[in-house]
Amino acid sequence: MGSTGERKADHLRICLDEDVEAGGDPGWSGYRFDHRALPGIAFDQIDPSTTLLGRPLAWPFLVGALTGGTERAAHLNGLLALAASAHGCGMVLGSLRPALEDPSVEASYDVRATAPGLPLLLGNIGAAQLAPSGIEGAGIEGRLVALSVRLRLDGIVVHLNPLQEALQPEGDRDWRGLAPRIATLGKALAHEGLALGVKEVGSGFSEATARWIGHLRPALVETAGTGGTSWARVEGLRAPDAARRRAGETFSGWGHPAAESLATLRARAPGVPVVASGGIRTGLDVARAIRLGAAAGAMALPLLRAASEGGAAVDALLRTLRLELRVAMFATGSLTLDDLRRVPMRGPFGARVPFARGRSP
Ligand SMILES: Cc1cc2nc3c(=O)[nH]c(=O)nc-3n(C[C@H](O)[C@H](O)[C@H](O)COP(=O)(O)O)c2cc1C
Numbered sequence: 001m002g003s004t005g006e007r008k009a010d011h012l013r014i015c016l017d018e019d020v021e022a023g024g025d026p027g028w029s030g031y032r033f034d035h036r037a038l039p040g041i042a043f044d045q046i047d048p049s050t051t052l053l054g055r056p057l058a059w060p061f062l063v064g065a066l067t068g069g070t071e072r073a074a075h076l077n078g079l080l081a082l083a084a085s086a087h088g089c090g091m092v093l094g095s096l097r098p099a100l101e102d103p104s105v106e107a108s109y110d111v112r113a114t115a116p117g118l119p120l121l122l123g124n125i126g127a128a129q130l131a132p133s134g135i136e137g138a139g140i141e142g143r144l145v146a147l148s149v150r151l152r153l154d155g156i157v158v159h160l161n162p163l164q165e166a167l168q169p170e171g172d173r174d175w176r177g178l179a180p181r182i183a184t185l186g187k188a189l190a191h192e193g194l195a196l197g198v199k200e201v202g203s204g205f206s207e208a209t210a211r212w213i214g215h216l217r218p219a220l221v222e223t224a225g226t227g228g229t230s231w232a233r234v235e236g237l238r239a240p241d242a243a244r245r246r247a248g249e250t251f252s253g254w255g256h257p258a259a260e261s262l263a264t265l266r267a268r269a270p271g272v273p274v275v276a277s278g279g280i281r282t283g284l285d286v287a288r289a290i291r292l293g294a295a296a297g298a299m300a301l302p303l304l305r306a307a308s309e310g311g312a313a314v315d316a317l318l319r320t321l322r323l324e325l326r327v328a329m330f331a332t333g334s335l336t337l338d339d340l341r342r343v344p345m346r347g348p349f350g351a352r353v354p355f356a357r358g359r360s361p
Pocket of ligand 1: 015304
C-alpha cells in the first residue's frame with residue numbers, strides 16, 4: 001500500500017474511533033420553523049423529490065465524499081451506494097487520487113457495478129492534485145475525464161482543503177495558480193457532458209471565496225462548513241509530533257459555520273446550486289438547509305460510522321433522515337420543497353429569516 005493508501009486508512013480509523021467533530025456549532029439548530037398546528041395537508045401526499053444536475057432524486061440528499069482506494073473502502077462504498085440507490089439519493093465518492101496513482105485500485109470506486117440504479121454519482125479530487133507541480137503532473141484533466149467516463153460518473157467535485165494540507169506532514173502546501181487549473185478541469189469535463197463541483201471539507205466559504213465561486217460558476221458548490229468533521233482535529237490526532245498535535249486542536253473550530261457558509265454562498269454565488277454540509281445530523285437539519293436556500297443536504301461522518309456496522313445501519317440512518325425531513329414538511333404544511341422554501345422561519349435571537357433570493361436552481 002502506498003503512502004496515500006496508508007493515509008486514507010489512518011483517516012478511516014481515526015474518524016471511526018475518535019471524537020473528530022469540531023466542537024463548534026454548525027449553526028443549523030439556531031433556525032426554527034414556525035409550527036403549523038393545522039397543517040392542512042395529508043402526510044402521505046408529501047413529495048420531497050427534486051432534481052440535481054438534471055438527475056431525479058427522491059429527496060434532496062447526497063451521501064458525502066468519504067472513501068476509496070482500499071479493499072475496506074471498496075466494501076464501504078458498495079454498502080453506501082446500494083443504500084443511496086434504494087433511498088433515491090445521490091452519492092459523492094472519496095478522492096480519486098489513489099486510483100490516479102495506482103490503477104489497480106480503480107475498482108474500489110466502481111459503485112455503479114454494484115448499484116446501477118444510483119441516480120447521481122460524483123467523483124472527487126483535491127485541488128492540490130491539479131497543481132502543475134502536483135505528483136500527477138501534466139495531463140491530469142484528461143486522465144480524470146477518462147476515469148470519470150469509465151466509472152460512469154456524472155461529474156467531479158474538486159475539494160479545497162488548505163487547512164488539512166497545512167497540518168499534514170506530507171501535505172501539499174503550494175496552492176499558487178490553482179484557480180485557473182480548476183477552471184480548466186471544468187472545461188475538460190464539460191466537453192464530455194460532465195459537471196464540475198467545488199467544495200470545502202469542513203471550514204466553509206468566506207465572502208471572497210464565495211465570490212470566486214460566483215465567477216467560476218461550477219454546476220454545484222458544497223459548503224462543508226465548520227461544525228461537523230474537523231480535518232484539523234483528524235490531522236492533529238494522526239500527527240507524529242507535539243507541534244502538529246497542538247496545532248490540530250488550535251484550528252479544530254477554524255472557519256465558517258456551515259449555516260453561515262450556506263448563506264454566504266447563496267448571496268455571493270447566486271445561480272450556483274448549493275449542497276449544504278458540515279454537521280448535518282438530522283432530516284430536520286436538511287429541511288432547515290432547504291429553507292435557507294440549499295438545493296440539497298449531504299452528510300459524511302455518521303454515514304461512515306453506520307457503514308462500518310453494515311448495510312442495515314446505513315439503510316436505517318437514511319430512512320430516519322428521510323422521515324425527519326417529511327415530518328418537518330408536515331408540521332410546516334409543506335407538500336413540496338418549493339412550499340418548504342416559503343414557510344416562516346426564525347433565526348438566531350428570534351429574527352425572521354427572509355426567503356432565499358430565487359430558488360436554488
Ligand atoms: C473519513 C472521511 C473521509 C473524507 N474524505 C473526503 C474526500 O476524499 N474528499 C472530500 O471532498 N471530502 C471528504 N470528506 C469530507 C466530507 O465529505 C464532508 O465534507 C465533511 O466531513 C463534513 O461533513 P460531516 O460533518 O457530515 O462529516 C471526508 C470525511 C470523512 C469523515
